[in-house]
Amino acid sequence: MEDIAIRIEQVSKLYRLGIISSGSLKEDIGMLLAKINKREDEYFEAGEQERKQLVWALKDITFDVKKGEVLGLIGKNGAGKSTLLKILSRVTEPTRGRVKIRGRIVSLLEVGTGFHPELTGKENVFLNGAILGMSKREILSKYDEIVEFSGVSKYIDTPVKRYSSGMYVRLAFAVAAHLEPEILIVDEVLAVGDAEFQAKCLGKIKDVSAHGRTVVFVSHSMAAVRSLCQSAVLIDQGQVTDSGDVGRIVDRYLGLNQVVTASSVHFPPNERPGNVDFKVIAIRIRNQWGDESNAFFVSADFTIEIEYEVLKDDVQICLSVSLNNAQGDGLFASLNTTDREYDVKRKQGVYMSSVKVFGSLLNCGKFHIAINGYREGWSDHFGINNVLSFEMLDDNALRGDYKQNYGGSFRPKLEWNTKAVSNSK
Amino acid sequence: MEANNSEEKWDLIIEQKHHWLDLDIRSIWKYKDLIVLFVRRDFVAQYKQTLLGPLWHIIQPLFTTFLFTIIFGQIANIKTDGSPRPLFYLSGLIIWGLFSGTVLSTSATFVNNAAIFGKIYFPRLVSPISVVISNIIRFGIQFVLFLIVWVYYLYFDGSSFHPHPGISILFIPVIVLIISIMGMGCGIIISSLTTKYRDLSMFTGFALQLLMYLSPVIYPAVIWGRYEWVMKYNPITYMIDMCRYAFLGTGQISIHGILYSLACSVILLTIGIILFNRVEKSFMDTV
Numbered sequence: 001m002e003d004i005a006i007r008i009e010q011v012s013k014l015y016r017l018g019i020i021s022s023g024s025l026k027e028d029i030g031m032l033l034a035k036i037n038k039r040e041d042e043y044f045e046a047g048e049q050e051r052k053q054l055v056w057a058l059k060d061i062t063f064d065v066k067k068g069e070v071l072g073l074i075g076k077n078g079a080g081k082s083t084l085l086k087i088l089s090r091v092t093e094p095t096r097g098r099v100k101i102r103g104r105i106v107s108l109l110e111v112g113t114g115f116h117p118e119l120t121g122k123e124n125v126f127l128n129g130a131i132l133g134m135s136k137r138e139i140l141s142k143y144d145e146i147v148e149f150s151g152v153s154k155y156i157d158t159p160v161k162r163y164s165s166g167m168y169v170r171l172a173f174a175v176a177a178h179l180e181p182e183i184l185i186v187d188e189v190l191a192v193g194d195a196e197f198q199a200k201c202l203g204k205i206k207d208v209s210a211h212g213r214t215v216v217f218v219s220h221s222m223a224a225v226r227s228l229c230q231s232a233v234l235i236d237q238g239q240v241t242d243s244g245d246v247g248r249i250v251d252r253y254l255g256l257n258q259v260v261t262a263s264s265v266h267f268p269p270n271e272r273p274g275n276v277d278f279k280v281i282a283i284r285i286r287n288q289w290g291d292e293s294n295a296f297f298v299s300a301d302f303t304i305e306i307e308y309e310v311l312k313d314d315v316q317i318c319l320s321v322s323l324n325n326a327q328g329d330g331l332f333a334s335l336n337t338t339d340r341e342y343d344v345k346r347k348q349g350v351y352m353s354s355v356k357v358f359g360s361l362l363n364c365g366k367f368h369i370a371i372n373g374y375r376e377g378w379s380d381h382f383g384i385n386n387v388l389s390f391e392m393l394d395d396n397a398l399r400g401d402y403k404q405n406y407g408g409s410f411r412p413k414l415e416w417n418t419k420a421v422s423n424s425k
Numbered sequence: 426m427e428a429n430n431s432e433e434k435w436d437l438i439i440e441q442k443h444h445w446l447d448l449d450i451r452s453i454w455k456y457k458d459l460i461v462l463f464v465r466r467d468f469v470a471q472y473k474q475t476l477l478g479p480l481w482h483i484i485q486p487l488f489t490t491f492l493f494t495i496i497f498g499q500i501a502n503i504k505t506d507g508s509p510r511p512l513f514y515l516s517g518l519i520i521w522g523l524f525s526g527t528v529l530s531t532s533a534t535f536v537n538n539a540a541i542f543g544k545i546y547f548p549r550l551v552s553p554i555s556v557v558i559s560n561i562i563r564f565g566i567q568f569v570l571f572l573i574v575w576v577y578y579l580y581f582d583g584s585s586f587h588p589h590p591g592i593s594i595l596f597i598p599v600i601v602l603i604i605s606i607m608g609m610g611c612g613i614i615i616s617s618l619t620t621k622y623r624d625l626s627m628f629t630g631f632a633l634q635l636l637m638y639l640s641p642v643i644y645p646a647v648i649w650g651r652y653e654w655v656m657k658y659n660p661i662t663y664m665i666d667m668c669r670y671a672f673l674g675t676g677q678i679s680i681h682g683i684l685y686s687l688a689c690s691v692i693l694l695t696i697g698i699i700l701f702n703r704v705e706k707s708f709m710d711t712v
Contacts, residue, residue, distance in 0.1 A: 090439055092706075094441060098438055116470055130462045
């Protein structure tokens with residue numbers, strides 16, 4: 001049990017919705033008077049209504065974070081992530097349950113908390129450091145590093161109100177980055193700054209975790225969560241939906257979070273596209289874990305399934321799947337001629353053919369699927385264009401240290417080799 | 426997991442607190458550097474880009490003293506117990522200033538720090554404590570001014586002002602302590618209540634003004650004649666009287682009064698901390 005850094009035990013948080021006593025001296029006195037007079041008047045009823053507007057922002061959250069683990073906390077907006085973070089940061093108290101912590105904990109819900117515009121960069125470094133719980137001596141010993149990391153050493157004696165927003169954030173993050181907590185709680189502070197700076201921040205968090213420290217990381221950037229964390233907890237409507245390996249949880253979240261487009265389509269019986277041999281019932285996309293989804297990492301496999309009804313005996317099914325990019329350019333088509341049972345004659349019934357698209361093929365971006373069906377001999381064609389869309393997400397696969405835009409529709413894994421042809425001795 | 430639950434060692438347990446008077450001095454002490462930096466920030470931020478800077482601490486009471494001397498002294502001719510008017514007003518003003526300044530600035534604790542309190546944890550009392558220290562420092566500067574004026578009257582004025590300052594001068598730290606505790610107590614009570622009743626923040630300035638007239642700032646308590654007892658219920662009265670007794674040689678010192686003031690300040694601070702702790706927990710959920 002010694003290797004648990006944070007233990008969250010049945011943490012629940014109750015919030016009241018609506019107006020909560022906004023300058024309500026008058027109302028409170030009214031309620032008080034009503035109670036004295038035992039009058040069931042409007043104030044009393046208002047109180048009753050207020051009691052009904054209670055909402056559990058968190059309900060019985062229980063999980064452990066191991067020492068040295070980097071855990072991603074993911075969920076939709078309003079799922080309760082922020083509330084949990086606030087409880088972990090001691091900004092607010094849980095209504096029920098408790099959180100037990102082993103080790104010095106520092107939370108970063110924001111960079112630059114307490115920065116005062118009139119103070120110089122240097123003064124703010126000390127102030128912000130102290131707010132984050134560093135002693136003056138600690139800050140002094142790290143001061144040079146902080147200033148160098150921030151890259152604003154030239155302006156360190158200038159009031160921060162004269163800083164550009166980028167400089168401001170860089171300095172603020174520099175302070176935070178040089179905290180040495182045993183447990184670090186990070187909110188989406190990475191949403192600020194340019195790409196280069198974000199990469200720097202991620203690198204710093206990686207460093208922190210490499211030193212065996214525990215990190216709880218909340219972000220909407222699945223790529224960031226995926227590249228930083230080993231495990232993840234998925235929160236939905238105030239409850240832990242799933243937890244475990246980061247890849248699986250992130251994919252599950254992406255599957256849950258398909259707001260824009262569906263990851264499957266079912267055709268009603270009288271609208272099924274097809275020909276005299278077979279009609280398509282449904283088309284689905286599944287991630288590598290078998291869940292329906294329409295967002296995948298570029299390095300991950302996914303599968304397109306076509307479910308169809310064969311209308312008569314003894315027919316051979318010919319199918320193709322083609323992909324278009326967001327601009328509508330056709331990228332490639334894949335035929336079911338590679339199916340081991342391609343030339344099997346089917347009897348009447350329902351079948352499902354699937355095609356697995358390997359990871360490290362497509363680049364990040366949006367893609368559309370088109371399905372084509374044929375009778376034996378590739379005749380009597382029918383097509384279903386743009387039937388489903390999906391998105392490929394950048395998980396930094398194959399990038400190495402390349403941080404800039406990765407263009408094109410494909411990101412295939414090819415083989416590179418170098419050898420010396422002639423050597424200057 | 427089942428057997429040795431109680432033996433587990435945790436550094437911190439976050440749960441709903443139930444103690445009324447939960448004053449964690451040790452964790453506040455841990456943040457002493459932050460208190461110092463807050464005090465510094467308040468001073469630096471207040472006077473950046475002003476020409477006179479901290480001189481304003483001196484100009485304010487001097488100017489008010491000058492005004493009082495003309496209006497209440499020359500025009501209204503209100504008696505000042507026989508001591509030189511400027512010294513009488515200045516002594517009253519700086520002590521009153523310490524109290525009202527402390528109340529006003531601590532009463533805004535939650536409202537002013539909402540942004541920080543919502544993002545990061547540190548013992549919340551750090552904020553009012555740092556504000557109280559700022560006010561004490563300001564009082565210190567003003568007290569030096571008072572001493573200069575006092576020395577001037579003592580040696581260079583040549584008038585009949587001959588107080589015999591004795592050991593009672595050493596009471597000044599006691600006065601500062603009691604006034605500060607009282608100010609902080611009132612301030613955090615108000616700051617806790619204003620999170621719920623915003624009207625109170627409007628009321629505070631008005632109430633302070635009223636209280637000033639119930640304190641012997643502009644006139645000695647005796648001037649109220651039959652209603653002097655009203656002043657006697659005001660614990661600040663004794664503090665101002667004590668200061669004047671020490672430096673101006675007027676009035677008297679009353680042990681009862683000092684004990685009464687001390688009791689008031691401790692009670693106010695205790696109520697303040699209880700309320701503060703209650704609000705501190707729910708503050709972020711209601712504002």
